[in-house]
Amino acid sequence: MADRKVLAGARVVLPTGIVDSGRVIVEGERIAGSAPAGAAALDLSGHWLVPGFVDMHNHGGGGASFTSGTVDEVLHGVHTHRLHGTTTVVASFVTGDTDFLTRRAGLLSELAEQGDIAGIHFEGPFISPCRKGAHDETLLRDPDPAEVRKLVDAARGHAKMVTLATELPGGLDSVRLLADHGVIAAIGHTDATYEQTVAAIDAGATVATHLYNAMPALAHRAPGPIAALLEDERVTVELINDGTHLHPAALELAFHRAGPARVAFITDAMDAAGFGDGVYHLGPLEVEVRDGVARLVEGGSIAGSTLTLDTAFRRAATVDRLPVESIVQAISANPAQLLGLYDEVGSLEPGKYADLVVLDDDFTLKGVMRRGAWVVEPQVG
Numbered sequence: 001m002a003d004r005k006v007l008a009g010a011r012v013v014l015p016t017g018i019v020d021s022g023r024v025i026v027e028g029e030r031i032a033g034s035a036p037a038g039a040a041a042l043d044l045s046g047h048w049l050v051p052g053f054v055d056m057h058n059h060g061g062g063g064a065s066f067t068s069g070t071v072d073e074v075l076h077g078v079h080t081h082r083l084h085g086t087t088t089v090v091a092s093f094v095t096g097d098t099d100f101l102t103r104r105a106g107l108l109s110e111l112a113e114q115g116d117i118a119g120i121h122f123e124g125p126f127i128s129p130c131r132k133g134a135h136d137e138t139l140l141r142d143p144d145p146a147e148v149r150k151l152v153d154a155a156r157g158h159a160k161m162v163t164l165a166t167e168l169p170g171g172l173d174s175v176r177l178l179a180d181h182g183v184i185a186a187i188g189h190t191d192a193t194y195e196q197t198v199a200a201i202d203a204g205a206t207v208a209t210h211l212y213n214a215m216p217a218l219a220h221r222a223p224g225p226i227a228a229l230l231e232d233e234r235v236t237v238e239l240i241n242d243g244t245h246l247h248p249a250a251l252e253l254a255f256h257r258a259g260p261a262r263v264a265f266i267t268d269a270m271d272a273a274g275f276g277d278g279v280y281h282l283g284p285l286e287v288e289v290r291d292g293v294a295r296l297v298e299g300g301s302i303a304g305s306t307l308t309l310d311t312a313f314r315r316a317a318t319v320d321r322l323p324v325e326s327i328v329q330a331i332s333a334n335p336a337q338l339l340g341l342y343d344e345v346g347s348l349e350p351g352k353y354a355d356l357v358v359l360d361d362d363f364t365l366k367g368v369m370r371r372g373a374w375v376v377e378p379q380v381g
Helices: 071-082 098-114 145-154 171-180 194-203 224-231 248-258 309-318 324-338
Strands: 004-014 017-027 030-032 048-051 053-058 086-093 120-123 159-164 184-187 236-240 263-266 278-282 285-290 293-296 356-359 365-370 373-376
Touching: 004 324, 004 356, 017 324, 048 324, 053 120, 053 159, 053 263, 053 309, 053 324, 071 086, 071 098, 086 098, 086 365, 098 120, 098 145, 145 159, 145 171, 159 171, 171 184, 171 194, 184 194, 194 224, 224 248, 236 248, 236 324, 248 263, 263 309, 263 324, 278 293, 309 324, 309 356
Parallel strands: 004 048, 053 086, 086 120, 120 159, 159 184, 236 263
Antiparallel strands: 004 017, 017 030, 048 356, 278 285, 285 293, 356 365, 365 373
């Protein structure tokens, strides 16, 4: 078949473990179970073959913002992250007024229907002014369930996650509403106590938005949300592994306590990702990116990241020394499962989309395939 590709010789990371000198067969958009004997193959000896990355928290890239960009700009941002191995991306919005966010949700839901994005994440406006980070405080409000429902409805079935400060009035009722509608309720940008966080998890919250960041620090007499989120088997914790948001010891603690099955690597990228230093806007706020670190011009708070997931993978393998199988869980399988997409993406198994990444022995990206077509064709041999 003209559209058959056989990738051979790499160390292939499967759900069952690593296969040395493995082989992945692609037919059309999907991974196939077998190929005829003697079929021509691309030799990837000395490389890793891993599933395409799944980013469930991403605000943009390549100079384009998912919150405010045109359709073409959003597609450009999505393509920028594909060049770095992210074959599935959820478009995250920052805080805005309800009318603006509902319009944006309607616009981007069309891209979700086309398969260009995997859904929509509302990060704000239902967050704590005490932990607002790079969100406009004048636009923040309590999580009224009716308003939450309005945003979810505007996304036409493509709302994947809403981040809330669940200790605010209406927070627990909003968590229950989201759970009832199959939308992830994520605890983040929160000033909650340990007890309040436990109550939110019991109400149905299942994700910690960028654990450690924009929430009270772990303290021995006031453990706060971090301890509650790490200890509960029902919660997956997002981690931004860029070397700026987290000390390596904090990342190690999260992996040790939650385990690789409950960690999701994210970028929390803003439009500077894959683009470079300069002055940008995150929603209505001005951001300066210097040496790859994004901070608000006014106040200096960290404002998202310029991270791409290939960098997060390489850092996890070379700096944090995590097992490759655990990294693949955190960067592909776990977010795919949370998003309800694991039947299609998140692992290299027959029948799933042929979304995969080729890495060299130093974990540097060398190739990206999405739905059977090379986005970055590997130069090997």
